[in-house]
Amino acid sequence: MTNKDLQIIEEHESCVRSYVRSFPAVFTKARGYKIWDDEGKEYIDFFSGAGALNYGHNEPNMKKKLVEYILDDGITHSLDKATKAKTEFLEKFSDVILKPRNLDYKVMFPGPTGTNTVESALKLARKVTGRTEVISFTNGFHGMTIGSLSVTGNSMKRNGAGIPLNHTVTMPYDNFTGEDMETLDYLERFLEDNGSGVSVPAAIILETVQGEGGINAARFEWLKKVDEICKRWDIILIIDDVQAGVGRTGTFFSFEPANIKPDIVCLSKSIGGYGLPLALTLIRPELDQWKPGEHNGTFRGNNHAFITATEALSYWEDPKFEKSIQDKSDRITKFLQEMINKYPEMKAHLKGRGFMQGISSDVEGFSEKVCEHAFTNGMIMETAGGQDQVFKLFPPINIDEEGLEKGFELIEKSIKDAIKQMNLKSDTVTN
Template sequence: MNKKLQIIEDHESSVRSYVRSFPAVFTKARGYRIWDEDGNEYIDFFAGAGALNYGHNEPAMKKKLVDYILDDGITHSLDKATDAKVEFIDKFNEVIMKPRNMDYKIMFPGPTGTNTVESALKIARKMTGRTDIVSFTNGFHGMTIGSLAVTGNSMKRKGAGIPLSHTVTMPYDNFVNDEKDTLDYFERFLEDNGSGVAIPAAVIFETVQGEGGINAASIEWMQRLERICREWGIMLIVDDVQAGVGRTGTFFSFEPAGIKPDVVCLSKSIGGYGLPLAITLIKPEFDKWKPGEHNGTFRGNNMAFVTATESLTYWEDPEFEKSVQAKAATVTDFLTNMIEKYPEMQGRLKGRGLMQGIASDVEGFSEKVAEHAFERYMIMETAGGHDEVFKLFPPINIDEEGLQAGLEIIELSIQDALKSMNLKKEAVTN
């Protein structure tokens, strides 16, 4: 074993995960490329699990960050006022909120996805006086106790070591089958006094379930869910931690549905550069916190404010959003072609935007694709309860050359997987 990886093996906790899937020591990264200590160049279709939507070391953000540090800018400030914080709030309001006719208060919880979810659950319970939260099958919302309680993955839930209470799990769109509207089930529970389900404080959901298998809710399903919440006085929370910030083709993943959540959770790529940052958007009528009622030592990450502000420059030009959607269409066409071209993998198209993948009904196939992709110097991961989906998460600003190079490796990796699993007899073309 590599000496540096041996140090990891000897001293880092067994909880480590990605280093097992990608056993290399990485030293440098730029855009969609990342290099290991041996000089091997990888194409990154992982993008920090959605935290690097603009790629590695984006030049304009890097310059702003370096200049800020060299000028002795404030690094840590809790929630005191700083120039970096004010500039982010102002630009976020001007570039993102106003053009979308969105009126929300911006809350800075601790700088992680799970913390924005925790704050959302808290404010819903505080404002409604109710305790239960409805979440959905295969949802993933974080690893702290409140967020874990609304997460579906049984392995991660068991890690809590205690009962996870005050939540009710309902079937996500198409969880049963394509014909069954799962919201019939949810609505019936609300209407029937014998269901055992109390009126919840809130519903929390992802428009596209990233970790749960790239399951995408339909526009109609999201719109009906909002109507149900309005009818019953239930707060609607959208967890846009992974699907937001352009990943699905619009800044907020719920924009195509035209819904107006009461609370929106953002983290990962909101910082632009991969620096920790999270924000919770709350409709003004629900922003009734007492000062300090939810806080965190690192909620004032000014270096992340600097890069986050610069990242919003991309969204000042409407052509940027159109370019993301064009690349998403290219990915959809490619994956559709792969499913038709290689029926042996028994594939199904999943997701939308630049958050897509193929679910294979062949056990272990998707993991093999990701494994062979790494051998061909590409980083990509799997998703779903059984790792049945190999997913594509390129940076949303990737150029055409990089996108096509990545897609070519994926096809070769599909061929490799078919061959190694004896699912296809003909020779693989290198």
């Protein structure tokens, strides 16, 4: 980034900015898994817009459809009026995604972002059940507006609300207290004992893989038990698939391997395909009890996103695509485990699943150093977790073999650079 660019950013943009601090470059062009800055330097993007670019940058088929639509004066903004772009998306989403998975949901467009779909889900659960409380989990992240923050675990983000965040109860996520304790036994005890101070909630909300919270992947049997608890107590189960969905964990919905069918599903980020803002709230039909206009938003009819989202679903028409994600996921797992074994100085262990994996290091500051060196070496990658202890891999799910291997090479180089800079030995004392 030039001095002039830095000066403009510092002079005009709020100090709340963050990613420009981690990636201090002016980016001018992007294609697939690559992005270039104004000096022509090439970076491999293993960040993917925090999961909003699962198909990479400027995917050619989506770009072609979008440009044609714009040049043909297609509708851009429509609130929730009927448009051809919307009906084509709804039909294809039903035919390609929902029906083959035997899922029956009404589709709500709550507004364009992840926090919008979470807010609508929480509001609907309370409306339908007449209850106020919601159970969420440690290290969960669900968005930055007040309702979403109330079910988010991160204390720094919660403190930004400036007011008490009420009507929620936090329970321990799978393995939060270690493998010796079954966290759902703890949750059930609170529900069963009328002296616990925890009333039966309207909903339980969770991520099957916690993105910002540290790439924590819940066991499938744990997810099944949550589903059973919800059914037993007539609690609405909300799965926040904003980041973990749309193929990021190996299947279109992250909850598919657990063989559960949530009452409400929250989607955003990559559902638009191209990086255009779009969010869906999927609602079990009998729960769709909204009055017309009871929840709305000015930009819930983003037709440009409907165009690219519809084209993105074409990937899922071929079963080979999902198989390719799972095969490459296995390669990511194998690579990360090799790094953990090869560099014991990291004091590390594997996190996550699918294309949502990372390495958690017990050495304070190590994962941040890896990401810093990665940027210098020509790769964009970020950390996760309450202490930024995880460096995570978020490549596009359609990345080719060459791109994956290039990424692996840069990550290993960055690991070695961080070990050297921090002068780590295999017997380094951890936190």
